[in-house]
Every structure is written in C-alpha cells, then in structure tokens.
Amino acid sequence: MAQQLTRNQSLVLDALTHAEGPLSAYTILDKLRDHGFRAPLQVYRALDKLLEFGMIHRLESMNSFVACSHPDHHHHDHGVTAFAICEDCGQVTEMHDAGIEERLSVLAGREHFKTEKTTIEIRGHCQNCTSG
Amino acid sequence: MAQQLTRNQSLVLDALTHAEGPLSAYTILDKLRDHGFRAPLQVYRALDKLLEFGMIHRLESMNSFVACSHPDHHHHDHGVTAFAICEDCGQVTEMHDAGIEERLSVLAGREHFKTEKTTIEIRGHCQNCTSG
DNA sequence: ATCAATTGCGTTATGCTATAACGTGTGGCA
DNA sequence: TGCCACACGTTATAGCATAACGCAATTGAT
Ligand SMILES: [Zn+2]
Ligand SMILES: [Zn+2]
Ligand SMILES: [Zn+2]
Ligand SMILES: [Zn+2]
Numbered sequence: 112m113a114q115q116l117t118r119n120q121s122l123v124l125d126a127l128t129h130a131e132g133p134l135s136a137y138t139i140l141d142k143l144r145d146h147g148f149r150a151p152l153q154v155y156r157a158l159d160k161l162l163e164f165g166m167i168h169r170l171e172s173m174n175s176f177v178a179c180s181h182p183d184h185h186h187h188d189h190g191v192t193a194f195a196i197c198e199d200c201g202q203v204t205e206m207h208d209a210g211i212e213e214r215l216s217v218l219a220g221r222e223h224f225k226t227e228k229t230t231i232e233i234r235g236h237c238q239n240c241t242s243g
Numbered sequence: 244m245a246q247q248l249t250r251n252q253s254l255v256l257d258a259l260t261h262a263e264g265p266l267s268a269y270t271i272l273d274k275l276r277d278h279g280f281r282a283p284l285q286v287y288r289a290l291d292k293l294l295e296f297g298m299i300h301r302l303e304s305m306n307s308f309v310a311c312s313h314p315d316h317h318h319h320d321h322g323v324t325a326f327a328i329c330e331d332c333g334q335v336t337e338m339h340d341a342g343i344e345e346r347l348s349v350l351a352g353r354e355h356f357k358t359e360k361t362t363i364e365i366r367g368h369c370q371n372c373t374s375g
Numbered sequence: 376a377t378c379a380a381t382t383g384c385g386t387t388a389t390g391c392t393a394t395a396a397c398g399t400g401t402g403g404c405a
Numbered sequence: 406t407g408c409c410a411c412a413c414g415t416t417a418t419a420g421c422a423t424a425a426c427g428c429a430a431t432t433g434a435t
Contacts, residue, residue, distance in 0.1 A: 117412065137391065150415065155393065160412095171303040172362050174392060174421095193347070195356045204354055210346045215325070215365065218338050223370035224327045230304050230364045233347065238355035249383065269420065282386065287422065292383095306392095306421060 114164045122146055123157040124178065127167055132201035133175035170194060170203070172232045180205040191215065191229045197237035204237070246296045254278050255289040256310065259299055264333035265307035302326060302335070304364045312337040323347065325363035331372035 116124065126142050127134060134142075136154045148154065158176055161167040167176050173196065181189060191212045195204040211231070219226050248256065258274050259266060266274075268286045280286065290308055293299040299308050305328065313321060323344045327336040343363070351358050 119413075135392075151393070152395095153414075156412080171364070193350060195351060195354055197356075198359065204356070206350050206354070208346060208350055211343065211350070214340060214342045214346055215363075218325060218340055218343070219327060219365060219367070222327055222336055222338070223373070224329075224336070224365065225368040225373050226365050227330065227367040228365075230362065230366070231347075232303070232362045233351060233356065233358050233360075234362070235351070235359040236357040241355070241357050251384080267421075283422070284424095285385075288383075 114166070117157075117160075119148075119153055120157045120160055122148070123154060124161055124166060127161075127176060127178040130178075133170050133173060133177045133196075133203055135173075135175045139176075165189060168192060168194070168205070170196065170232060171230050172196070172234065177203050177205075191231065193231035193233065195233045195235065195237070197240055198234055199236055199240035202237050202239075246298070249289075249292075251280075251285055252289045252292055254280070255286060256293055256298060259293075259308060259310040262310075265302050265305060265309045265328075265335055267307045271308075297321060300324060300326070300337070302328065302364060303362050304328070304366065309335050309337075323361045323363065325365065327365045327367065327369070329369035329372055330366055331368055334369050334371075336369070 122143055123139055126139050136151060136158060139158075140148055140151060140154045143154070158167065158169075162169060165179065167178050169176055177194075179189075190207055193206045193208065193211060195206060197203075215226070215229060254275050255271055258271050268283060268290060271290075272280055272283055272286045275286070290299065290301075294301060297311065299310050301308055309326075311321075322339055325338045325340065325343060327338065329335075347358070347361060
C-alpha cells in the first residue's frame with residue numbers, strides 16, 4: 112500500500128515534511144543542492160509524482176507545496192481539501208468538511224459541471240498571529 | 244458610485260470583458276500593443292486597480308484574470324466567489340452561495356482563523372463539453 | 376498662486392515559476 | 406536479444422511578476 116519512492120522523491124518529500132510551512136519548487140531546489148540537485152526539473156518531476164500519490168498538496172494561491180497533514184492515508188484522493196493559510200507566519204492548516212463538499216457538489220450540479228479537482232484556499236491570520 | 248477608470252484601466256477591462264475566457268497578463272499585453280502598451284507593468288498596474296475595485300477576478304489556479312460577471316455591483320467585495328473553470332473550452336462561471344460562505348465561516352472559526360480572502364476554483368468540464 | 380503629497384505612467388532590468396527537448400541508464404519482459 | 410517503460414540529468418527556453426528609477430498630472434491645502 113505504501114508507495115515506494117525514488118531517491119529524488121524521498122528527498123523532496125522529506126524537505127516538505129520537515130519544513131515549517133509551504134515551500135516553492137525553487138526553495139526546495141536550494142535545500143537539496145547538497146544532495147546533488149542541480150536543476151528545477153529534478154524538483155518538479157518529484158513534485159508531480161508526490162502530488163499524484165496524494166502525499167503533498169499544491170497551494171495555487173502561492174505557487175508552493177506542502178506535505179499532506181494526513182500521512183496515514185496516502186490514496187490518490189482524500190476528498191475536497193480546504194487550506195487556511197496565515198499571511199503572517201505562513202502556517203497552513205488542512206481542513207476537510209463534508210458540508211462544503213456537499214454544497215459544492217450542488218453548485219456544480221446546478222451548472223451541469225463535471226468536477227475534476229477543487230481548490231479551496233483561505234488567506235488570513237491564524238490564531239497565534241491574531242491574539243498577539 | 245461607478246469608478247472612474249484611467250485610460251489604461253479601461254483598455255485592460257475592455258480586453259477582459261470582450262474576451263471569451265480568462266486572459267493572462269501577457270496575453271492582455273499582446274492584445275493592447277496596438278493601443279500603445281509596451282511593458283508588463285502597464286498591464287499589472289491596471290489589473291491591480293481593477294481587482295481592488297472588484298471589477299475583475301484573478302484565477303489563482305491558472306494565473307489569469309476574468310471580468311466580473313456582475314458588472315452592476317462594483318463594490319469592493321461581493322462575498323465569496325466560486326469559479327467553475329472548464330478545462331476543455333476555458334469557459335468560466337462565477338457562482339455565489341450563502342451555504343458555502345456559512346460552512347467556510349464555521350471551518351475557519353473552528354481554527355480561530357481570521358479570513359481575509361477566500362479562493363474557490365473548480366476545475367472540470369462544462370455542460371457543453373460533457374454532452375458532446 | 377504655490378507648495379507638497381498622491382497617483383498614474385513609461386522604461387529598463389531583474390527575479391521567480393514552469394516546461395520543452397534531448398540523451399542516458401536501468402529493470403522487466405516477450 | 407530486443408523492446409518498452411520509467412526515472413534521471415542537462416541545457417535551454419517559455420511564462421509570470423515585480424523592483425527601481427524618473428517624469429507628468431492631479432489634488433488639496435496654505
Ligand atoms: Zn492532505
Ligand atoms: Zn500565523
Ligand atoms: Zn464577480
Ligand atoms: Zn467547456
């Protein structure tokens with residue numbers, strides 16, 4: 112069940128897993144230069160696979176990537192995911208909610224639209240950065 | 244009430260309004276070269292203002308822009324907007340739904356997250372491109 | 376009228392994000 | 406053995422976005 116990763120894929124996943132927040136492809140590249148990475152494609156190819164495996168997510172609104180918060184269930188799709196992204200500290204919270212999923216399904220159905228992938232990203236300020 | 248636009252802003256808004264689908268900044272630039280546009284910044288500065296005025300929207304998942312489907316109410320915020328984007332024909336449908344808004348509000352509140360801006364983009368296939 | 380502040384504008388240069396295209400090497404399998 | 410699929414490495418290029426400078430027009434006091 113657990114996907115067997117190549118060396119490059121493991122390195123990229125590790126970088127994302129150990130990062131405080133989301134990383135851009137080029138930031139990952141810089142972090143991995145000591146491990147032999149030289150070119151963006153090495154990163155992008157690994158990212159593509161990890162996305163395909165459902166192990167990481169892409170944050171469209173900031174052109175960057177995060178490790179999935181649910182490392183246990185690495186199936187290709189764990190439903191609609193909503194991300195809360197703090198603009199102060201960069202922290203990302205991954206959220207799942209059947210209500211949202213249901214509501215979006217109704218919206219799409221009303222337009223006779225066949226959904227392939229849904230992006231939900233909430234930009235704002237997390238609890239820590241608000242209370243200060 | 245209606246925002247007075249500068250020449251550049253009007254040109255960019257017109258380009259988006261008359262376009263079939265979303266346009267990238269550089270596509271807009273090419274369309275406006277005959278009107279004197281020479282550099283990306285001329286487009287980006289106009290886009291920034293039009294976004295601020297609520298007259299256009301940015302589609303994060305494809306780095307492009309669309310005119311708002313509700314040209315009547317140009318206030319700075321017309322609530323949460325969900326976009327259905329057809330991957331075949333590029334058509335974009337702008338949708339609003341109080342249920343989604345409510346549900347997202349609950350989700351954010353649960354994390355004590357203060358929302359500034361919400362992005363919802365549904366990629367898939369529109370009715371026309373499905374029925375064919 | 377004059378000064379200062381703001382805003383838009385044009386230009387050049389640069390930086391960040393992503394992919395095309397080509398060739399190599401390896402493992403599985405008919 | 407020949408073929409195929411896949412990961413990999415490299416170079417080059419394409420596409421998206423902003424920094425920094427200076428100028429001109431507008432506004433709104435003083
Ligand atoms: Zn996840
Ligand atoms: Zn924060
Ligand atoms: Zn709108
Ligand atoms: Zn379509």
